[in-house]
Amino acid sequence: MDREAHSDGDGHIYEYETVRRQRTTNLSQLTKLYNELEKKMISRDNKETVKNLYVKLCDRFEEFKTAHMNCLDLCPDVHVVETLEMNFDSCQKNLKEFRERFSEWINGSMENIADDEVGSRISSSSSSSSKAKLRTARANRLKAEHKLKKTEEKLKLEREKKGS
Structure with missing residues (x-):
């Protein structure tokens, strides 16, 4: 591929391609x-x-989320951003469903242990951690949505200028 065709002069496209690869790598490792x-x-x-x-x-999901947010920050195409967001939403849903299955599995496993307190400690810390991660994810999502709106407004203004 021709470097000229992929550079915007500031190297943002190359940065985007790098974080997009990181995002893809993290997603692949999540699947594994x-x-x-x-x-x-x-x-x-x-x-x-x-x-x-x-x-x-x-x-790994936290690393994926960070790479995803970086990808959104640098993505030059609004349609690609929408696709990335839909994919990310699906990944969050998968993680949530897996966490529920994991909790059920661990709790079923803990029933076999005489010390009920162990299960309580694990469940409590896991729940607190999940809530904190959910709050962080929501905050990051709001930031990304705000940035997307600003980018769309900027693109709209640029189109209007070119049309004048």
């Missing part, structure tokens, strides 16, 4: 973690492994 977790959750004997993989999944 989901698949690995699904396989491990077949047996209750894998409880510790599943818990560790779940932590990795949550961390």
